[in-house]
Amino acid sequence: MRRAPFIRHQGIVAPLLRDHVDTDAIIPSREMKRVSRKGLSEGLFAGWRYRDEEKRTPEPGFVLNQAQYKNASILATGDDFGCGSSREHAVWALAEYGFRVLLAPSFAAIFERNCINNGLAPIRLEEQQIDALLAQTEADPQSSAVEIDLEKTIVVCPDGARIRFTLSEAARTLLIHGWDPIDLTLQCAESIDAFENEDRAKRPWAYF
Amino acid sequence: MPLTLFEKLWSAHEIRDLEDGQSLILIDRVFLHERTGAIALRNMAETGRAVRDPSRVFCTMDHIVDTHPGRGDETLMPGGQNFIRATREAAQAEGLHLFDIGHPLQGIMHVISPELGIALPGLTVVCPDSHSCTLGGIGALAWGIGSTDAEHAMVTGTLRVRRPRNMRVRFEGQRPKDVTAKDMVLHLIRQIGSDGGAGHVVEYAGRAVADLDVEARLTLCNMAVEYSAFSALIAPDAKTIEYALGRPFSPPPQHKATAVEHWRGLRSDPKARFDRELVIDCGTVQPTVTWGTSPQHSVPIGSTVPDPADEPDAGRRAAMKRALSYMGLEVGRPMEAIEIDAAFIGSCTNARLSDLRAAAEYLRGRSVSPDVTAVCVPGSTSVKRAAEKEGLDQVFREAGFEWRESGCSMCFYAGGETFGPGKRIVSSTNRNFEGRQGPGTRTHLASPLTVAASACEGRLARAAAE
Secondary structure (H helix, E strand, O other), X not given: OOOOOOOEEEEXXXXXXXXXXXXXXXXXXXXXXXXOOOOOHHHOOXXXXXXXXXXXXXXXXXXXXXXXXXXXXXXXXXXXXXXXXOOOHHHXXXXXXXXXXXXXXXXXXXHHHHHHHOOOEEEEOOHHHHHHHHHHHOOOHHHOOEEEEOOOOEEEOOOOOEEEOOOOHHHHHHHHHOOOHHHHHHOOHHHHHHHHHHHHHHOHHHOO | OOOOHHHHHHXXXXXXXXXXXXXXXEXXXXXXXXXXXXXXXXXXXXXXXXXXXXXXXXXXXXOOOOOOOOOOOOOOOOOHHHHHHHHHHHHHHHOOEEEOOOOOOOEOHHHHHHHOOOOOOOOEEEEXXXXXXXXXXXXXXXXXXXXXXXXXXXXHOEEEEEOOXXXXXXXXXXXXXXXXXXXXXXXXXXXXXXXXXXXXXXXXXXXXXXXXXXHHHHHHHHHHHHHOEOEEEOOOOHHHHHHHOOOOOOXXXXXXXXXXXXXXXXXXXXXXXXXXXXXXXXXXOOOEEEOOOOOOXXXXXXXXXXXXXXXXXHHHHXXXXXXXXXXXXXXXXXXXXXXXXXXEEOOOOOOOHHHHHHHHHHHOOOOOOOOXXXXXXXXXXXXXXXXXXXXXXXXXXXXXXXXXXXXXHHHOOOOOXXXXXXXXXXXXXXXXXXXXXXXXXXXXXXOHHHHHHHHHHOEOOOOOOO
């Protein structure tokens, strides 16, 4: 299943400047109501986003409820974003809400991997770079779009300044081409079969 | 060239270099649970794909199952039974090994996986659960993945993996009698920080690790993800080999000798090079409890609530302040003066037979404080049965603990059960994040022994402090 190629994206940045935002904060377990990858965006950050979760009364202080961050598609956040549970629902919820890019000094490993598998770009920037970027957008976020270019591996700030970032070659290739990693691996079926046949002779106890 | 244990496991499973910084790695076992299993299996079927080798895929009901005696498919989580039924149907349709509710071998995935010989030394094991690193305790290379990668592993028998760096943590010296593997790992996380292991697979070595039994080694590895490690490993020794044989999915008699020979070679060569190395003198480790909302927020139990002003890093200082406010604690309060509302013994960290024995030994002839709700949830149905055979259930019950069926239970809120908002819980589990055990709950992580002592005292308490 190929997804849309991700080469460049331009969008509004919303800041959620906390470290160690865990996957249960991104999508609380109680919001994973159906046996599905869909319908999760309403539960995104539910514990922080709603004053009353049941009635869905918005908490006005929460960033995504503020008019200036309407239609944000880039989330700027803190260290170790996505730590905790491996639930891919966190990524499905962010993507369904409309996020395409996450900017953070670091991401939790399983979460980062889940992002790439779902076409969401986890971009690592230094804390100071994120602060400098937000200094440009925060006065008027709606008219301060930021561009992320995966081909050139740069973030283009509203003032035109470019911040270079690194993204693993594997992640960049998957995102740019919209490739499905399972399809890619299935192309290696012959090497897998050959390896397994040899391995079965060496480690017969590992097979049933 | 001398190799580390990890390098040996990696090269034994490396099918090829993908030339994009990743390798294609053979996956020996996949283990699913009902919270996410059905979504992965359904999505796989919808895309017209099938499980490559169902004999190597396992599925249990642990995350959201009810743990009250006499349970069925209904759970306290609204709509929970839909997840259970969908997973059951999908697992049956694919012909996977299923440990369903009522199955005599049902239990928490990381407890039953070694217990049944599914995770063995030298195997690669992946599960859509972050605590999969537990299985390193038996010498398996195991790590947590998301649903898409679970599909990938089931369909192709492989994963595309970036090779982690190598770290070794040597626990040397003699640990004090009341210091358990849980205290050792909490101590390590405080020292290394919650992101200290990022990008590394960590091999635990040293005398104090050799002294641990296999179950305690699983506890030590369980919390590697709490300091962001890719996984943890312990080289199999005679204890591991004895443990790994003779279980339902262990190597059959005709392959036993080959397996044992392979396992004996699974150790780091004397001159193997590690990217990082850390030595901890276990003589200095004390029973440890957390005070905050990250596993790195811990102190020796005889200590006091720390002062954020002493933390030089601004980000950490802010997190500490936030944690103190969430936890309702003030700087300088002795940890042993913190009163608790609830005590929980359970989870993939600390609910194996040896954990229950340690707690029961303390509880024998004592009672839980009348102000404390205490619950014990065995890690597996087999653990429960074995404990009952020894009469441990009676000890727990007589002391005032509830005695439950196996499951993840109140380690987190997925089952829909909680001690309640604002409640302070001493817990043998692995995470003390905000709201982890239900909205507004305040968690103090500790060993089962400390949980038992605290339950009786009605406050955080050291078992040997009398």
